[in-house]
Amino acid sequence: MPTTREKERAAAHGRAPSVTGSNDFLAAQQRAVRLTEILEKEHGTPDLGNLPDPLEELVWIALTRQTHRLNAVRSWAALRARYPTLQDVLEAPEGELREVLRPAGFSTQKARWIQASLVRVAEAFGSLTSEPLRAMADDEAERFLSNLPGVNLKSAKCVLLYSLGRQVLPVDTHLRRLAERVGLVERGLSEHRIHQSLEAIVPPTLRYALHVNAIPHGRMFCTALRPHCAACPVAALCDHARRSAGS
Ligand code: SF4
Structure with a gap:
């Protein structure tokens, strides 16, 4: 048996x-x-070019969805040139952010996902920091990340794997x-x-x-x-x- x-x-x-x-x-x-x-x-x-900072990786993953990698790379470069910090991204007018993200496609959706996720992180952790994520167990961090707007289970696990060094798949x-x-x-x-x-x-x-x-x-x-x-x-x-x- x-x-x-x-x-x-x-x-x-x-x-x-x-x-x-x-x-x-x-x-x-x-x-x-x-x-x-x-x-x-x-x-x-x-090396697939993923980012060591979990919040930057979250934004990068949003850009890569439903588009060619090259478009995501161009959008990421434009985003960082326009907004030096993620706080700047969070505070950007949505229409302006949408224009910056246009090369990535689905820019309206992606601008909303990104800003709503950053707002949720800032509210949960008191500021735009990923430090509390580092202290969480795998399943707790996965639950938090996969409940962010536009973040599915695969994306949450990518952040865990690439930026938090967790052994997930x-x-x-x-x-x-x-x-x-x-x-x-x-x-x-x-x-x-x-x-x-x-x-x-x-x-x-x-x-x-x-x-x-x-x-x-x-x-x-x-x-x-x-x-x-x-x-x-x-x-x-x-x-x-x-x-x-x-x-
Ligand atoms: S189906 Fe199997 S053998 Fe064919 S390319 Fe995929 S992994 Fe290789």
């Missing part, structure tokens, strides 16, 4: 507990470890596609469930490398349309590649 711990792991992994649950869990964990090793060797864990579109195709998780899990499932099988020390390396891998090999399985270094581990070869 599965133990309580095995049942919890199985539930987190998105499947019903069974007498073989423990073996399934270990196999999934081993596959996740091997996948991370291969990706790390292939892509070398590149943000699941973006590249990692979701890769994990589904390789067979680490079921397809179509909710945002909450896929984070829970992958964090259950990816050891904390490997989460940064998996998240970062899945991005270039998704762009170079595991593309949304017509993935390049024949050239992919992950193919030997991958359910999708195996199915494609057999069809």
Whole structure:
């Protein structure tokens, strides 16, 4: 019979507990470890330009949503040139901020998200500081961040991972596609469930490398349309590649 711990792991992994649950869990964990090793060797864990300050990272992530990275970079440069501090961003007239953010697209929405988030931080912490976040446990900080306007679970985990040094695993579109195709998780899990499932099988020390390396891998090999399985270094581990070869 599965133990309580095995049942919890199985539930987190998105499947019903069974007498073989423990073996399934270990196999999934081993596959996740091997996948991370291969990706790390292939892509070398590149620096993606994320920011060490959690509040700046929050603003940066808002700019990167639903746009090409280059547009976000241009908007970030324009923002910092116009507003030297985040307090200046918070106090800027919304219409003016919207114009500055125009290169990032969806500038009305993004200007509102950014200012409302900064106001919420200032109200909660007494000023525009991230110090209280540093003192919070992972789940408490994640809850605070993911309740800010325009900040979803993935974005909250990015701030935790990149700027607060926490061993969490943000699941973006590249990692979701890769994990589904390789067979680490079921397809179509909710945002909450896929984070829970992958964090259950990816050891904390490997989460940064998996998240970062899945991005270039998704762009170079595991593309949304017509993935390049024949050239992919992950193919030997991958359910999708195996199915494609057999069809
Ligand atoms: S083998 Fe194909 S489907 Fe599997 S990870 Fe590589 S590119 Fe993606």
